[in-house]
Amino acid sequence: MTRKQKRLSVIVAGLAFLGAATGLTFYALGQKASYFYMPADLTTTSVQPGQRIRLGGLVEKGTIQRGQGATVGFSVTDTQKSVKVMYTGILPDLFREEQGVITEGAFGPDGVFVADSVLAKHDENYMPKEVADGLKAKGVWQESKSE
């Protein structure tokens, strides 16, 4: 091989590698990214049982039930629809009634959302960004009520 051919083969190998990595990345994006929904969105989109999604909204007042051991049930609502969620684990410190929450998991066959993680991270308005945007879009929530 001449020097030029050598260089060419190195470049081709590098490009093939990059192509494979790009393919893998976009495959992974299609497979592993989970979409964010609010309860009312679920009536217009079909989410299969077992498909991982993020479900966000407010924790509906008076729906928190503590079951056996560390299992907790509660409803997530966007004030139009609400969805029952089951979660086994320790709820985050910021988890409260009528405050924003994002749960991640999948629907079981019985229509109950089984979450494996519950996030209550939030900004200073006590509202996760996605939930705030969703509620704003629905005209339910206005920013800075005090103003």
Place this chain on the structure above:
Amino acid sequence: MVETGHFALVLAFALALVQALVPLFGARTGNSRMMAVGGPVAVIGFALTVLSFATLATAYASSDFSVANVWENSHSLQPLIYKITGTWGNHEGSMLLWVLILTFFGALVAVFGGNLPATLRANVLAVQGAIGATFFLFILTTSNPFIRMNPAPIEGRDLNPILQDLGLAIHPPLLYLGYVGFSICFSFSVAALIEGRIDASWARWVRPWALVAWMFLTGGIAMGSYWAYYELGWGGFWFWDPVENASFMPWLAGTALLHSAIVMEKRSALKIWTLLLAILTFSLSLLGTFLVRSGVLTSVHAFATDPTRGVFILSMLTLFIGGSLALFALRASRLTAGGLFHPISREGALILNNLFLTTATATVLIGTLYPLALEAITGDKISVGAPFFNLTFGPLMVPLLVVVPFGPLLAWKRGDLLAVAQRLMAAFAAALLAVLVTALFIDGASAFAALGVGLAFWLICGALTDLAVKSGFGTVAPDVMLSRLVGLPRSVFGTALAHFGLGLTTLGIVGTLCFGTEKILSIRVGETVELSGQTLRFEGLYPSQGPNYSEDRGRFALLGADGSSTSEITSAKRLYPVRQMTTTESGIKTIGFSQLYLSLGDQATDGSVVVRLWWKPLVTLIWGGGLVMMAGAAMSLMDRRLRVGAPSRRRKATGAVPAASLP
């Protein structure tokens, strides 16, 4: 004297402007007086920034609530240490810390850069000045920490309780030292592009800076990971959170830079690539700042969000990243290419390293930005989390880790792969043994876990092999070998230590992910729980009062074999009344390299308490490995070759030309 600090900040901005323009003009016109302005201005600008920062810190320490920033982020009852660390526990203060570190590094170049070519030094300082001036302007116009309140409130609104931790004292300063350290590499690259030539001293200067920045960034990320691990109470050490990714991307690119700079220095090859990497690494640091500060990402780190800041940072990003890349496109062809080499060689191995690391950086970048882009374009909200990164980042890292031990053993220019493989036989045997032992003797070990352990041992033993081979182990007498080992250049030790640390971190990650166990249960006083051979007894909840919080401490006794209590673990639920925020303080007991991690949940009405327990085997190695990597970088920095940035001109007089130059 709050206003003195404010005035010093404004003055520092004015000086940064002068520093950005005058030396650049001098270098273009060949005016040596103007080029000489850069040095003193950088030093005085640094002194003014120190004054400004110290003033703000004093205002925090003395609870001066006439400063709005102090009022918003401090409380008179906080312990003094958190009052002081609160200085950078908010957006405005952290930006001031950022610019303080920037001017510090600029001043270092000014003081120790006397042996650089004058035009290079002037251009580097000018680029530093331009970055500084932009950040000063950003602080003064959108994030001024010195806004006053009159009349002053009598009590502050408290620091976010999650930040009231020693981690805040360590994590942001280390991280910023890393981020901003890469600004020097960036300035050197842009300066070289402006001049249109890369001096031989360029690589000598860039490599130590990349090492310094990389060392601090490694420490900052490791510290941030440990902080999130114990403070958030979720037991995880890495969440693939966009904010974490924002610090991880410059680290990956910086690691690539570190390696390509070696090739550039030793062989004058990969010049253009190294230069591009230096620009990209700092651009990723800026992007990280943008992602975190603009409020695009909401997290603990997005202290407060404000759209005007976002717009400002976005224009700043466009200016620096776009500008430097455009300059690169214009000028790169003018730079001369370097030495040639065979694909199987040290250079080839380092290029392979770069290929993997930059691709990994790209996947992390895509995973981080794709949701933002998708939301902007289609309005769909998606989250890209651990499953994505495990599928893309993992396959890229594993082959890279496999080839790591080969790199340092290959010769420059043309290497002998077979000979290197023979030398690595012992390391390979050790790794194989580790795989077998794991698979056969540890219950529930999957093939994946066993291979992971093997990979970690391969790295660790590979690093030791490197030292053994270079000191002549087995080929010379033991005493000769020992003296050779001691006489090895520090950078050889540095490489071996860093790769050793990488192996430790790998071992920690594999141990925790594959062999960790967890349990969630509700427990009553007096009941015991057993997890991976450790038995705990719940002793009860005890209320207690801190300086600015009240807490319920759950006390657990760790029981020995005979059922007696050997030590105590406490986990607490804290209430900070000022912000009405609850936090969980996890209870951690370190046993060997492993940890028992305990997190207190809610209290049920029947008196039982929900508790989450984790057994995390070898988890401390994750961060311990990080510390070893830092030590490796520090060791490398002590190498005499790097300690002198460029040879001083006085040596010419002493005629230190080596006796045997050419045969």
Place this chain on the structure above:
Amino acid sequence: MLFCVIAAILTLGASLAVLLPLAGGSKSPSAAGAHDLEVYRDQLSELDRDAARGLIQPAEAEEARAEIARRILHLDNAGPAARAAGPSTTARLVATAAVLAVPLISWGFYSELGSPDLPSQPLSARLAKNPADSSVDELVARAEAHLAANPSDGKGWDVLAPVYLRMQRFSDAVAAYRNAIRLDGDSPARQAGLGEAIANAAGGTVSAEAQDAFDAALKLDPANPKASFYLAMGLAQEGRVPEATAAWQKMLGTLPQDSPWRDAVEQALAESTKRNVAAGEPAKGPDAGDVDAASSMSPQDRQAMIETMVAGLDEKLRQNPRNAEGWMQLVRSYVVLGKADQARDALGRGIAVFGPDSEEARKFTAFAASLGLTATE
């Protein structure tokens, strides 16, 4: 003044950092090639060290040495050596601009941003001031600091509790009364104060918890007017207006002639009859009658009462904002109380409700101006 001196010194120092190098002698810098040569020489010596230590094979060392030698030969010694600073006009212009930029930019920017007259105000210094010069807030903060250090000082809590009540920090008042009762025992005044704090914390509703406290006060002192008054108020709130009226009537019979509570009770009686007539009661501020009733109370009670009423009005307007009359009352109340900031805030909120161009907004502005208040400071 001191600040100006410091600022001037800093500016001088910064300007000198620019001026001195510009005015200094011009060194002629060596060509860039000289620096490169130094680096290559250093590389050669390093190569020798590595070879001597056996780190690289002799053949490789030879090759590397030859390569470095080639680089030295290629050195472009005709690098652009800097010219000695020719005093061109442009250069002089740039230099002058640079020296002037420092004071001009810094003083210009600072005069926009800074508050040069405002001294530092560390908390400890503010708390150590002569009490006579301190604001109520500062005195309270001092008391809080004392109580944080000595949380079992019942007397301190007892003094602080009514102050909290007056400052409308109701939940703090509840905690303070509870501490005082826990540490210094029951007293009619403390129990009645606790009840009042609980009721106010709940927006004026006399809850069961508040009733318990008032009952405890009455048990200790059956003639405690505050407790009787609020208990009757609670009855009225539950809709048991006749019983409430009877209770207030009874109070009128037993209260001494000079009691500050007489007028308040009479006022409440008048209210309750009115309320019987019109169930839907409009948002209203403290009218002349209320203020009269208040004027006969002790100054503290009066202040507290007025503030409670104003706060109540504010709350009503938050829920029911389209009430032009209510907004004007609120603004006037705050002006009367000397709370200009809150008055301005209320004015702004009122204007925002109706839109800045509305008829009401103009009325509000004119009204506020008649009270000597403008929308901005």
